[in-house]
Amino acid sequence: MHFIVTGGAGFIGSHMVCYLLDEYPHCHVTCIDRLSYATKYLSKNLAMWCDLPRYNFKEMDLADGADETIFSECKDEEDVTILHFAAESCVDRSYIDPLFFTRNNIFAMQNVLEAYRKRVEGHPDRQKTHCMVHISTDEVYGEQKHTDTVTEDSLLFPSNPYSATKAACDLILHSYIKSFNDLRISIIRSNNVYGPGQYPEKLISKTLEALKHVDRDGFLPESWKVPIHGTGDCQRSYLHVRDFVAAVILIERNARDTEAFGQIFNVGVKEEIKNRDLVYSICSMYMKLRFEKEQISEQEFVTFVKDRCYNDARYSLDLEKIHSLGWAPRITFEEGISELVQSIIP
Numbered sequence: 001m002h003f004i005v006t007g008g009a010g011f012i013g014s015h016m017v018c019y020l021l022d023e024y025p026h027c028h029v030t031c032i033d034r035l036s037y038a039t040k041y042l043s044k045n046l047a048m049w050c051d052l053p054r055y056n057f058k059e060m061d062l063a064d065g066a067d068e069t070i071f072s073e074c075k076d077e078e079d080v081t082i083l084h085f086a087a088e089s090c091v092d093r094s095y096i097d098p099l100f101f102t103r104n105n106i107f108a109m110q111n112v113l114e115a116y117r118k119r120v121e122g123h124p125d126r127q128k129t130h131c132m133v134h135i136s137t138d139e140v141y142g143e144q145k146h147t148d149t150v151t152e153d154s155l156l157f158p159s160n161p162y163s164a165t166k167a168a169c170d171l172i173l174h175s176y177i178k179s180f181n182d183l184r185i186s187i188i189r190s191n192n193v194y195g196p197g198q199y200p201e202k203l204i205s206k207t208l209e210a211l212k213h214v215d216r217d218g219f220l221p222e223s224w225k226v227p228i229h230g231t232g233d234c235q236r237s238y239l240h241v242r243d244f245v246a247a248v249i250l251i252e253r254n255a256r257d258t259e260a261f262g263q264i265f266n267v268g269v270k271e272e273i274k275n276r277d278l279v280y281s282i283c284s285m286y287m288k289l290r291f292e293k294e295q296i297s298e299q300e301f302v303t304f305v306k307d308r309c310y311n312d313a314r315y316s317l318d319l320e321k322i323h324s325l326g327w328a329p330r331i332t333f334e335e336g337i338s339e340l341v342q343s344i345i346p
């Protein structure tokens with residue numbers, strides 16, 4: 001079994017590589033990454049694996065192209081799964097340079113997709129052994145109001161340049177699923193994913209990074225206060241990265257076992273939390289653990305700033321399909337956050 005993990009040096013991708021190397025002792029992993037700002041934060045992972053004979057790393061910008069070389073470590077009769085994580089993932093950055101997101105995310109995915117298509121074209125044996133899993137996002141649906149939820153068949157209404165590139169990728173993949181019968185493709189749309197090693201630009205990782213600057217008197221410098229967009233009333237659902245990577249592999253295994261490819265899966269949790277409540281709860285947990293302080297005031301830790309150009313109010317996925325595979329998250333939000341807060345206590 002050979003897994004090609006694109007974006008494998010990034011936050012989720014590196015947990016995916018770890019999971020594969022731990023859970024599948026006979027599998028081979030090819031990690032392909034261009035090493036962005038987000039990965040320099042995780043370079044120790046690459047160092048940890050580099051001596052492992054069944055692991056190899058290819059530094060490549062997949063937006064520039066992808067050809068047969070991405071399969072160079074794969075043996076002929078091997079089962080090969082491409083797990084495509086490679087993308088620019090930060091909504092706030094996508095407002096600054098939307099065209100970069102378009103080129104990077106769509107070209108990288110379609111270059112990998114074309115490499116996969118050409119790899120199996122005219123090779124019936126490879127058509128039975130190769131498959132591709134694309135990691136998409138709940139943001140492709142756009143926001144859900146109040147009690148609405150979206151299923152995998154819901155229409156796509158992305159509201160920001162990042163999520164538009166992800167929706168575009170999903171639509172391109174759908175066109176290949178329909179047009180090329182020999183491709184075995186799955187698409188996964190996930191809630192927010194959090195956990196160890198996330199670059200400190202996302203709300204949870206940014207809050208944790210800020211708390212590292214609380215001094216011994218419990219004071220957080222003004223410059224480190226967490227910037228809350230708008231009123232902080234937007235809500236998100238948070239899935240622990242270890243639960244997410246387990247879902248990715250479950251979906252891949254199930255597709256191989258049942259030959260049910262061309263499927264989309266929503267993956268996430270039902271719990272939702274407002275942004276300002278999330279930051280408050282993380283800061284409260286930190287102050288209680290470090291200083292045994294029971295009460296904190298919000299203004300000591302946050303500052304309210306201009307909202308995003310458009311901030312989706314909430315995402316609410318219908319999770320019946322992934323639950324029908326027997327998957328459920330094992331790490332509660334309290335456990336996951338507590339592990340992260342404990343890790344930054346001096």
Ligand SMILES: NC(=O)c1ccc[n+]([C@@H]2O[C@H](COP(=O)([O-])OP(=O)(O)OC[C@H]3O[C@@H](n4cnc5c(N)ncnc54)[C@H](O)[C@@H]3O)[C@@H](O)[C@H]2O)c1
Pocket residue numbers: 006007008009010011012013032033034035036037038039060061062063064084085086087088089104108135136137138166189190191192193194199
């Ligand atoms: N983080 C989340 O909450 C979340 C939720 C749903 C879906 N996703 C998706 O999961 C995937 C991984 O997200 P993440 O949070 O780990 O992001 P990340 O920024 O930590 O990692 C992305 C990785 O992809 C690499 N990459 C980007 N463009 C590339 C290219 N052209 N060629 C080669 N490598 C490239 C980067 O160098 C980086 O290592 C993305 O596709 C993202 O859309 C993330």
Ligand SMILES: C[C@H]1O[C@H](OP(=O)(O)OP(=O)(O)OC[C@H]2O[C@@H](n3ccc(=O)[nH]c3=O)[C@H](O)[C@@H]2O)[C@H](O)[C@@H](O)C1=O
Pocket residue numbers: 089090091092136137138139190191192193201202203204206226227228229230232234235236275308311
């Ligand atoms: C599913 C997607 O999750 C992530 O995207 P999202 O924008 O929801 O994550 P963020 O952590 O950037 O933002 C969450 C939430 O917090 C607000 N916020 C963020 C940073 C900050 O400094 N202050 C804030 O108030 C923001 O406006 C949001 O409402 C993931 O990045 C993406 O890849 C996904 O696919």
